[in-house]
Amino acid sequence: MKRSLVQEFTKGFIDENPIARLVLGLCPALAVTTSLINGIGMGIAATFVLVCSNTIVSMIKGVVPKKIRIPIFIVVIATFVTIVEMVMAGFAPVLYKALGIYVPLIVVNCIILGRAEAFASKNSVGRSILDGLGMGVGFTMILAVIGSIREILGDGKILGFPLFGPDFEPVLIMILPPGAFFVIGILLGIFKWSDLRQEKKKLQSIVH
Amino acid sequence: MSYTIKLAVTLGIVCIIAAFALGGVYEITKGRIAFERERVMKEALQNVLPRAKNIIQTTTPEGKVYFRGFAAEDTSAAPVGYAILAYGKGYSSTIQALVGVEKSGEITGIQILFQQETPGLGAKAEEVLYGETDSWFQRQFKGASGLEVAVDKDGGKIQSITGATITSRAVANSIKSEMEWLKKEGLILSESDRLY
Numbered sequence: 096m097k098r099s100l101v102q103e104f105t106k107g108f109i110d111e112n113p114i115a116r117l118v119l120g121l122c123p124a125l126a127v128t129t130s131l132i133n134g135i136g137m138g139i140a141a142t143f144v145l146v147c148s149n150t151i152v153s154m155i156k157g158v159v160p161k162k163i164r165i166p167i168f169i170v171v172i173a174t175f176v177t178i179v180e181m182v183m184a185g186f187a188p189v190l191y192k193a194l195g196i197y198v199p200l201i202v203v204n205c206i207i208l209g210r211a212e213a214f215a216s217k218n219s220v221g222r223s224i225l226d227g228l229g230m231g232v233g234f235t236m237i238l239a240v241i242g243s244i245r246e247i248l249g250d251g252k253i254l255g256f257p258l259f260g261p262d263f264e265p266v267l268i269m270i271l272p273p274g275a276f277f278v279i280g281i282l283l284g285i286f287k288w289s290d291l292r293q294e295k296k297k298l299q300s301i302v303h
Numbered sequence: 304m305s306y307t308i309k310l311a312v313t314l315g316i317v318c319i320i321a322a323f324a325l326g327g328v329y330e331i332t333k334g335r336i337a338f339e340r341e342r343v344m345k346e347a348l349q350n351v352l353p354r355a356k357n358i359i360q361t362t363t364p365e366g367k368v369y370f371r372g373f374a375a376e377d378t379s380a381a382p383v384g385y386a387i388l389a390y391g392k393g394y395s396s397t398i399q400a401l402v403g404v405e406k407s408g409e410i411t412g413i414q415i416l417f418q419q420e421t422p423g424l425g426a427k428a429e430e431v432l433y434g435e436t437d438s439w440f441q442r443q444f445k446g447a448s449g450l451e452v453a454v455d456k457d458g459g460k461i462q463s464i465t466g467a468t469i470t471s472r473a474v475a476n477s478i479k480s481e482m483e484w485l486k487k488e489g490l491i492l493s494e495s496d497r498l499y
Contacts, residue, residue, distance in 0.1 A: 129422040129423065130422075158313075159313070160309070160310055160313055162310060163310050163313065163314050166314060167313075167314065167317050170314075170317055170318055170321050171317075171321070173321075174321040174324055174325055177325055177328075178324070178325065178328045181328055181329060181332040181336065182328070182332055184332070184336045184339065185332040185335030185336045185338075185339060186332075186335065188339045188343070249423055250423060252433070255433065256433060257433045265423075267423055267424075267466070270422055270423035271421070271422075271423060271424075
């Protein structure tokens with residue numbers, strides 16, 4: 096059954112969310128989500144690379160020999176990441192300062208290679224762009240959620256704006272690496288739990 | 304054999320195209336990146352040497368770089384202050400800070416230009432509290448005597464960042480050692496010199 100174009104776009108939001116469902120790209124999800132703005136910045140940068148690499152991979156899928164497709168995909172992805180890095184350094188220095196070392200990490204972000212291999216190399220350019228956009232939005236959304244939770248609990252702020260009085264003692268561990276594992280673990284748990292509930296409902300409606 | 308060559312040629316062509324794309328973007332952004340870098344440096348210099356109108360970069364014969372700040376465009380008068388880059392080994396990065404100092408040895412300001420310390424701990428060296436315009440940690444250095452800069456744990460007056468003594472110490476000690484170099488060069492005076 097082929098998906099409609101709208102479904103192709105929205106599947107990345109929840110149904111096939113990169114972090115919560117595919118469990119891909121955990122490295123940046125753990126590393127950069129110490130604040131909401133970092134999460135959004137990383138999400139947007141990754142989305143841009145994802146859309147560009149999906150487009151190119153889908154365009155060249157006919158001429159790429161199967162045996163060397165992975166190195167070619169990597170070259171395409173690495174090229175776009177370097178372009179993003181240079182453009183950010185020149186035109187968005189504040190964002191560049193915040194994301195700094197994480198941008199080159201997009202090269203090895205498995206979502207991007209994953210979508211190139213699993214989707215763009217088998218589908219039309221249009222669908223690949225939609226897939227990249229949707230996956231990117233899903234990735235950005237989940238990074239924003241993780242970033243917000245960690246910033247609120249670990250720093251008592253949101254977007255740098257203090258939420259609690261001066262007496263609030265932030266839960267420092269939430270902003271350190273273990274905090275990322277806690278938040279992602281709990282989010283994965285919530286997704287799984289809602290899955291199981293829906294399945295149960297479906298089964299019950301069949302039985303009755 | 305011929306298939307292997309075909310694979311190599313295909314990969315080669317892809318790489319050549321990628322190289323040209325990168326070269327093009329590099330050429331376009333090169334000027335902009337250099338401009339940004341210079342702007343950040345200029346702003347930092349102005350911040351740490353607020354009295355200087357004209358700041359000139361100087362390189363010693365040994366290759367060490369520092370900056371001289373003059374009160375007017377005229378550079379024949381004595382400089383009102385000096386700025387120098389201090390590199391301190393922190394917890395997870397080498398922290399780069401620009402320090403401004405007057406001839407009296409009084410620090411006129413510091414600005415951290417680069418650090419990758421732990422978010423929430425050492426990275427607080429650059430934290431600006433809500434409603435304020437500058438970093439509380441870096442502000443403490445203003446007015447301090449350069450040669451006596453030290454964190455509270457080492458008997459100094461700089462309050463270290465909670466949970467990040469290594470970072471705080473790295474900044475303070477790297478600044479102190481640059482101040483000692485400036486004194487050795489005879490550019491700034493120490494507390495005891497000033498009495499006479």
